[in-house]
Amino acid sequence: MKLTQLLQAHQGGLTITPVHERWLADNPNPSYSPQAKQFLADQIGKPDRVRTGSFSPSSAGKCLRRRQFELLGLPRRPFRTSLIQVLHNGTWVHLRWQAAGLSAGWLDEAEVPVAYPELMMKGTMDGRLTTGQGLEIKSINSNGFRYVMKKGPKREHQHQITSYALASGITDWVVLYEDKDTNEYREFNFTPDKEGLGTVRTEYEKLVGATIHNKLIEMKDECWAKQGSEYLQCPFRDVCPLMKSWDQACESSEQTKSTLRIRPTSSLPSE
Numbered sequence: 001m002k003l004t005q006l007l008q009a010h011q012g013g014l015t016i017t018p019v020h021e022r023w024l025a026d027n028p029n030p031s032y033s034p035q036a037k038q039f040l041a042d043q044i045g046k047p048d049r050v051r052t053g054s055f056s057p058s059s060a061g062k063c064l065r066r067r068q069f070e071l072l073g074l075p076r077r078p079f080r081t082s083l084i085q086v087l088h089n090g091t092w093v094h095l096r097w098q099a100a101g102l103s104a105g106w107l108d109e110a111e112v113p114v115a116y117p118e119l120m121m122k123g124t125m126d127g128r129l130t131t132g133q134g135l136e137i138k139s140i141n142s143n144g145f146r147y148v149m150k151k152g153p154k155r156e157h158q159h160q161i162t163s164y165a166l167a168s169g170i171t172d173w174v175v176l177y178e179d180k181d182t183n184e185y186r187e188f189n190f191t192p193d194k195e196g197l198g199t200v201r202t203e204y205e206k207l208v209g210a211t212i213h214n215k216l217i218e219m220k221d222e223c224w225a226k227q228g229s230e231y232l233q234c235p236f237r238d239v240c241p242l243m244k245s246w247d248q249a250c251e252s253s254e255q256t257k258s259t260l261r262i263r264p265t266s267s268l269p270s271e
Contacts, residue, residue, distance in 0.1 A: 032100075060159035064210075138178070145177060216245060
């Protein structure tokens with residue numbers, strides 16, 4: 001990191017950057033703490049959590065119909081191997097930062113599970129800092145990194161963090177963006193405001209309201225026309241037009257033959 005950026009980090013009240021820069025200077029060959037080594041040993045090869053049966057904060061802000069398909073476990077389009085490489089790299093970026101944070105002392109806990117049963121939300125925070133702040137880590141290409149340097153955290157990432165804030169009660173967050181093309185990084189402070197919290201909560205309530213009444217959210221017009229980046233990037237774009245009802249989506253899911261049926265309960269947020 002350039003000296004001017006480091007000075008700005010000190011002056012701007014950033015939590016991680018000054019400590020991390022000192023740790024990097026002392027660790028050209030990384031030396032990890034026992035806690036960090038145990039964390040890495042626990043994480044390597046650990047199976048991904050079961051993502052069916054709940055709504056994940058990592059999908060916050062995305063198409064609501066897509067999120068219902070994720071909850072049900074409908075078949076996805078196969079990942080391209082080039083995309084799998086990107087996903088693997090993102091995993092190692094997270095582990096590298098988490099191991100460094102546990103060793104340098106700014107990270108109290110990594111991979112923190114959270115849940116909000118009333119909103120059918122379940123996920124895992126990247127970490128909790130020793131200051132009590134939440135941590136979100138993002139690896140991003142150079143174009144995206146230039147965007148966040150000018151505009152700050154991306155909208156979809158704000159929605160994700162706001163979901164974690166609702167589930168965890170943590171109000172103040174640190175967002176670390178790393179340019180995966182250059183390894184340059186930037187730390188941001190983010191606190192979800194009242195409007196943002198309300199928007200994200202309303203999104204979950206709409207999802208829960210439709211889902212507990214076995215109602216499939218309508219397909220978007222752009223997706224019917226097979227247009228737009230959201231359609232092109234959707235892992236369910238092949239099966240989505242075929243799904244006419246909740247029961248049909250359940251029958252097409254990758255779950256066991258005892259298909260998921262969610263019934264109304266008194267925990268519905270609007271009740």
